[in-house]
Structures are given as C-alpha cells and as structure tokens.
Amino acid sequence: GQQLNQSPQSMFIQEGEDVSMNCTSSSIFNTWLWYKQDPGEGPVLLIALYKAGELTSNGRLTAQFGITRKDSFLNISASIPSDVGIYFCAGSRGFGNEKLTFGTGTRLTIIP
C-alpha cells in the first residue's frame, strides 16, 4: 500500500534542542494528522490539521498543513526525554475518522 515519505528517518538530538520533521505525498490529502508511538503501544494523536495552510500548536508541538495539501511539518521545541519515540504523519482524503495512510516514521532519540 501507499506510504507517505517522512524525513528524517531518525534524529539524534540533545535535550533542549528543537526538532523539525516533515511528511510529503505525491497526492492531495484533506486532513493531516501527527501521531507519536512508544515501543509496544498504539499511536497517540498529537495534532490534527483540517485546512490547507493551517498552523496548529499543542504545547511545545507545532504542525502545519502545507498549502499544496501534499505535505505537512511538525516541530517540537525544547525537547525533553519523554519526547523520545517514533513520530508518524498520516493523511486522510476525508476527515480523520476515515481511512488513513501513514508516513514511514521518524525515530527521535535524545542523547544524554
């Protein structure tokens, strides 16, 4: 099945640093979502975006819905140890409660 291209594939950063990751698609999506998955658990929704150009924040997280509707970005400011995990973008051609296509994931590791 189709997957969205996510980059970078992995990141090694120090605590306190800012993080940026992005997700691109060859086709248009009407909803973009960002999830975090911890090992052995299901993904947890971080931010949902419903409108092209939309910029939404959730605490230290900020995500944007690209104006072309083919990409999205997630930024994490002032990273802390609990930010470690795998971040997935997901796109829906309808709303977020419809079929989702997931990105390839970005693994975030914080170096002590």
Added chain:
Amino acid sequence: GAVVSQHPSRVICKSGTSVKIECRSLDFQATTMFWYRQFPKQSLMLMATSNEGSKATYEQGVEKDKFLINHASLTLSTLTVTSAHPEDSSFYICSATRQGISTDTQYFGPGTRLTVL
C-alpha cells in the same frame, strides 16, 4: 473518554493454528473500526475497514479468507488470523471512530503482538 482496548496484548501460537484478536471501544459506540498491521521498524499499514453489521472492506493484497473480521456490535470488532504462519507475526493495531461525529479522529488501541512459531 474515547478509550479503545485490545485483547490479548500478546499471543504466541503454533504455525497452522488460528488466533482471534478483539478490539473494543470502552466508552463510546464505534461506527467504524480499522485494523492495521505493523512489522518491526515499519509503519502502520491498513488491512481492512470494518463497519458494524456489514462485511469488512479489505485493502489490496490482504487476504480476506485469511484475516477474518467480524464487527458484530458497535463496541466490538474481532480479527481472526486463520492458519497462522511465521510470516504473520506482527503487531496488530485497531482503531475506532465515534458514531455521529464526522470531524472526529480515530482512537487507537494498544496493539496485539502476535508471534507464530
């Protein structure tokens, strides 16, 4: 609110046996439930979409006779992996959407780790 549970959390079975995985919405009625499969170090891949009272819709490449899905009520969907083989070993995750809220998102279960020996 909007909690989804899965049972069992992990299962080990012998090759050739069948395994049933349950997905329950604990505090809401789920119009639709989705089943995903995730291989190690990979992303989630949608297997099928399940609507209460109707047949599941399978994604291309997913064998419907091997992965039987039953969505008998608005709070329960089951995935049965029939005649499991080692290549079916994976992390199976379900998600559910709340009835009547079209702008809502999917709520994911904690996943079931299947190991086929």
